[in-house]
Amino acid sequence: MAMAIQLESLVQSIKSKVRKLKKSKKPYVKMDKSSSVRVEIRSKKARKLIDKTLQAADKPGKTSLT
Template sequence: MGLGRLMVTLKSKIRCLKIVKKGEYDKVEKSESMRMEIRSRKARKLIEETLKVADSPKSKTYILGRM
């Protein structure tokens, strides 16, 4: 009986450790260069979409609704 209780106790402690380890990291603050990179990626994506629509023979106008 003592061995069974020990196993149950060990299993529950291991489960608790696994849960704690998931949230162990610190959140990284974005630097100014990271923010600039994100903005430039968004700008490139928007330009790419705009050019795709503008070059399409089917559409004549571009509606600004995707910002």
């Protein structure tokens, strides 16, 4: 009986700690992309487009790039 009471009090304390953590959560602040990140994204997109173009050039029967 004493074990059950101890277990119940432990569960209640854990629940209350979890509730406090959920309430104290700070709002997410979205950061703008830096210029270097923008350049990197652009270069990745360009690289993908170049790869697609090269693959299309290797298959002369198909002209679609999509």
